[in-house]
Amino acid sequence: MNITDGKLFTTMLRAAYLNLEKNKEEVNRLNVFPVPDGDTGTNMSLTLKSAIKNMESENNENISKIAKAFSTGSLMGARGNSGVITSQILRGFAQGIEDSEIIDVETLKNGLVQAYKVAYKAVMKPTEGTILTVIRGIGEFAEKNYKNYVDVKVFFDDLIKEGKKVLDSTPEMLPVLKQAGVVDAGGMGLIVILDGILNYENIDSSDSISVETVKVNSTSFPIAQDTGEDIKYGYCTEFMIETDYGDYLKFRNDISKFGDSILVVKGDGLIKTHIHTNNPGVVLEKALQLGQLKDVKIDNMRIQHNHIIAGEEADKYLDPAINPDKKTKYGFISVSSGDGFSKLFKELGVNEIISGGQTMNPSTETILEAIDKINSDNIFVFPNNGNIILAAEQAKSLSEKNIIVIKSKTIPQGITSLLSFDEELSPEENEKEMNEVLSTVKTAQLTFSIRDTEINGLKIKKDDIIGLEGGEILSTGKKLNKVTLDLLNKIIDEDSSLITVYYGEDTEDKYVNDLERKLTRIYQDLDIEFVNGGQPLYYYIISVE
Structure with missing residues (x-):
């Protein structure tokens, strides 16, 4: 048996998605930490859902073109580390089968070998005992044994058996898995996908699949619809102090009596300050005692608010850096979970907020959409979650703009890193400085x-x-x-x-x-x-x- 029919191949890939979708909660439950946002199965399922959408929109009958369309869709919809690695496995497979019009034993071997090689290259420091180990075990078995097979189905069945053996050994490679008494969730997700392909006849792929990509929209933080009378401190005040003064915490304490939403961060020869206050002049006087000021920005939040409520154009009251119609040297994108965090990021000059985090990892496509909205030469992306960094890096590789991914793994890291930004520095210097401060949090x-x-x-x-x-x-x-x-x-x-x-x-x-x-x-x-x-x-x- 060889796979010679594009429609059959499409049916198999649909069955792979359906099988994972039906079993995603079982995969989720394998996440090591018992936190309520373990989502490996969900991320992989959403990644395949995007792959299905793209595959069916292109309506190909050629097997290599179907594999390429499926791979491209998974790339755009990849969510979380598990989703990104899955997309790289599919990308490698599509490369491996090249222009083949059939999938025979040798073609399948070529696809799987390239799949694990591409997946490993996508990760800077591959960790054994994960989905990577499972796909490598399958690929190496295929490379070593393919000449012993003539029937693709028999070969594929044995490949899955080998994958399950490797999966069962993952607790011996990662102590944290052994301690929790589970196998790797991503590796299990991969086996579920392959089982769906093998047993496609037993999975009702004729069911209607809703293939609209689940999006976590990139949005601005909604402005409260009230009169503005509850704004306690009316002036959003930001500035940089050029100084060698070391006790920035004392300075923060000195100005704390004059407002709230205070953020003070020290960089090399600089202190960056953000405060909401009714007395910006007093705050600036305190700052002048330490050194020269630059990049001073004072926004009257009550005036801004009233003009927005009246439905008038408020752009002239806003920092030009967050006006999407004006090209700027720098732009900023941040993933945020929670209205309070989103509001804070906006106040710090972030152009595009992507709602998400552990509970819903934004896809590569979502990050690209946010990038496209910003009219800027250099765009900094703050994933603020270790499970989103790979998707951000993938968006970077797909964009023609100069994208700088700051490897923030938590929202507090993202906030501190953002505060260390200095407009006078080059993109490379800022990237170095902003990544270095992550370790201080x-x-x-x-x-x-x-x-x-x-x-x-x-x-x-x-x-x-x-x-x-x-x-x-x-x-x-x-x-x-x-x-x-x-x-x-x-x-x-x-x-x-x-x-x-x-x-x-x-x-x-x-x-x-x-x-x-x-x-x-x-x-x-x-x-x-x-x-x-x-x-x-x-x-x-x-x-x-």
């Missing part, structure tokens, strides 16, 4: 467990509070603030000077107020700020600098 995250598990000696029950930092669960228990304090005690050290607590949309005020009282008492020598992040699923996201 520790991010604590408080959420709840979605299942019973045991990790790092911690026995965790479903619905327990869990505290994470740097990809590790460090604290767990029944009481939110007790777990939070225990987590912070483990990550705060003598170099820590600032704690910023971003509380989520479902975090009750009584917990926020209680935590603020306790932190103020325990960490009297540290600066402590509370900001409404509005994020889902995470009670607190805490930045420690």
Whole structure:
């Protein structure tokens, strides 16, 4: 048996998607950490959904063209690391079969060998015990044994059996998998895809598939529809101080009495400041005591607000850097989860906010759409999630603009990195500086467990509070603030000077107020700020600098 019919090949690929879609929750449950946003199966399914959409829109009957269209669609719809790697596997397969009009044993071998090679090249530091190991095991088995087969179906069946053997060994390669008692989720997703192809006759691919790409829209933060009377501090004030003054935290304390939404970051010979205040002149006087000022921007937020409410053109009140019709030297894109975070990014001059994060990784296509909206020579992208960096890098490779991906893995890292930007520096100098400051930020995250598990000696029950930092669960228990304090005690050290607590949309005020009282008492020598992040699923996201 060889695959000679383009329609049959299309049916097989549809069955691969349907099988993964039906089993995505089983794949999701294999995610190591029991957090409520484990989404490997969902990301891979959405990636294949985009592939189906593109394949069917091109309506090809040639097998190599079908594979290419499927690959291109997966590339544009790739979500998360698992989705991006899946798209690279499909890209390699399409390259490997070249212009073949049939898929016989040798062609299948060529496709799979190229699939694992391309996938490995796409990842800077490949980790064994993942989907990469599984596809490599399949590809190497194909390369070594293909001459022993004449029937594609028999060959494919044995390839899957080999893939399952490799998948079963992933816990021995990654201790964290063994400790959690699971195999790799991405590797399992790949096996589910291949099983769908092999057993296409048993999967009802005649079902109507909704192939509209699920998009996480790139949007501006919505402006509140009220009179503006509740704006406590009316002037959004930003500036840079050219100074060698080292105690920037003292400066922040000195101006804190004059406003809120204060962000002060020190760079090389510079202090960048953002504050909402009713007395910008007083703040600038304080700043002048430290050095020369540049890039001063003061926006009257009440006037802006009133003009927007009246339906009048407000662009003249806004920073030109966020006016999409005016070409600028620099543009900024940030992934954000929560209205509070989105508002903060907008205030810091971000042009395009992409709603997303752990709960919904934006696709390569979504990031490209945001890039296209910005009329700028150089565009910085802040993924703010380790699972989105690969999609951002992929968007960079597809864009003709100069795209700089800052490898921020958390929103607090993205905020700190953005504040270190200096318009006077070159794109390369900014990229170096903005990536370097990422290491100065520790991010604590408080959420709840979605299942019973045991990790790092911690026995965790479903619905327990869990505290994470740097990809590790460090604290767990029944009481939110007790777990939070225990987590912070483990990550705060003598170099820590600032704690910023971003509380989520479902975090009750009584917990926020209680935590603020306790932190103020325990960490009297540290600066402590509370900001409404509005994020889902995470009670607190805490930045420690």
